[in-house]
Amino acid sequence: MPKIKLAEKTITQIKEVCAKFNHEEGELINVLHQVQGRLGYLPAEVQEVIARELNMSVAKVYGVVTFYSFFTMLPQGEFPISICMGTACYVRGAEQVLSEFKRQLKIEVGETSADGKFSLSSLRCVGACGLAPVVTVGEKVYGRVSPQQVSKIIAEYQEGCPAESKSA
């Protein structure tokens, strides 16, 4: 098994989250959610610490991480962009929106742009079908997005960094 080589500070952060949930196996999803919130992603070493803290097997932790598309093992860009690929969004053109993001950022789904600013992922229905197609950047939600709007959205983040859009 890979030996853990995380910064002491990171390990402490993870342990804090696990302690907050009483080291309960049943809280795994919440633990993963919060740890990803703090670190941005869940690399193998992080999953090992979580497995140890919750006294469960790392295979099970990995099983959960790979089950939910929300979790990611790859580092996220400063502004993680997600495109909903749920049915409603799909029929209203999400695919064209996604390819426009890919084209402009020159990255594929799951990748991060060279400058570390943007990463791209696709989601299943985010529950805002009335606004389809839906795109989120960090916590900010954009509705009825057309391929034409893509460059505008990207530009918003290229200039400054609107603090409210940073992921929590």
Place this chain on the structure above:
Amino acid sequence: MEMINLTIDNKSIVVKKGTTILEAAASIGVDIPTLCHMHLHDMNIENKPGGCRVCVVEVKGRRNLAPACCTEATEGMEISSHSIRAINARRTIVELILSDHPSDCLVCAKSGNCELQDLAHHLGIREIHYQGEQSHYREDTSPAIIREMDKCILCRRCETMCNEVQTVGVLSTINRGFEAVVSPAFEMNLDHSSCTYCGQCVAVCPTGALTEVDQTGAVIRALSDPEKTVVVQTAPAVRAALGEEFGLPAGTLVTGKMAAALRRLGFNYVFDTDFAADLTIMEEGTELLERLNKYLAGDQNVKLPILTSCCPAWVKFFEHHFPELKDIPSTARSPQQMFGSIAKTYFADKMQVKRENLVVVSIMPCVAKKYESSREEFSVDGNPDVDYALTTRELAQLINLANIDFKSLPDEEFDQPLGESTGAGVIFGTTGGVIEAAVRTAYEVQTGKSLDRLDFEELRGMEGLRKATIDFDGLPINIGIAHGLGNARKLLEEIKNGKSEFHAIEIMSCPGGCIGGGGQPYHHGNVEILKKRQKALYAEDQSKTIRKSHENPYIKKLYEEFLGEPLSDKAHHLLHTEYFDRS
């Protein structure tokens, strides 16, 4: 106790509340097909994900068919187990499974033993009406187990064995939907994980997704090489199970036929691991007494309890999970490795065969023995003490290949000097057997008296955790027994917390011990088979004139001519080992 009245196929029946439809049907001899479900009765092992739906039955008044394995019987239920609707649903389900399954039956290692193949056969599937994408996963080969996940049907039995029963936790379902598969964390290869190679996942996998590494080809090549002298050793549990592969009832002892078959396959010497089991008792038993007497003399630092070390999966388990306890197990090598070591020194010298021209093959009930024989410390200048470790199933394969009519073979004897064994060596194959063998010798050596009874019923049985106190002529010796690594873990936690009351503990990884090993004929979830194999071993022990390891004349001779005495420098060098921190 609340009772429930229901009818199955128009037969009235009364069952306890909480009984599933499947169990209720079985109790009146109605056989409902299952695939994902597995229940090892008496062992508390059950896999009940309710995922495959092959077991659906029709319940009067219900719109949907009910999965029998995970639906409780309720008052007044009227069940029809084989209605047209149920049968059609089963056929559709099996066809859907097959639509994402390689059509490899003709060349699959599991062919003839595959539960999916059986099911398709019983349901008369002749055509697959669904065409879909086929999943492709890379094959993963380790020293003992091959994973071909294209053949996985996601029944999750292996997951239950690895997590709940063995508490090793290597396997988990990962990904979702079409991508879902059972895998170690981060899709790493099994040999990078903490897999113990116990093979219990292999033992329960209904399909060819998990199989052992096949070494029959290598053995055939060795047998046909005129330069090589090929010797074979057979583990105790093999003789109590091999017959099943040839249609003999479970529990038939085939010791003599097995020796005859091996001779016909061309092995130059047919020896017995039971001989090495007797040798193990000499070394391990002496070690136990040495530690015990130091302790009785007031030495506070002595490591007790002593733990047996015959099972390689168990060894790998504590190396990964309890490295801080690694100086507690006996340092004695397993019988397989003791045999290899003695064969390639003592026996090779006697026969004047060069080490590299002597090939040692072992026949084992076990998958982990393949891994054990590949451990570096068990080789000299790159030449392993044991060259190939075949499973009981692989031996059956060789016998079939050579067209030997196994059932009509005469009984033959093992060769000497490494084929003589006592009853104590034979019972090594079952849970409780190693420690009983040790007690028979340790008692007599310690007290200087001879035992008036040899059957220690208090050490026998099938419960996962057992304990007994044996009176060593006024000195009470506390003994613990665990089989299944989850049970072993409990005893290890006690030791770690300084709470263990035991002087000696026997541990075997497989439920039932080696009789239930990962390399044995498939039991398909029938625990009765294990009990019959166990009985067979105790019967063989009973039938032996010599039943104590230290009375084996060839063992005595081995010490006189070669080793000196137990725990001598030479014995240490050839018969003992060390353990590593793999955490």
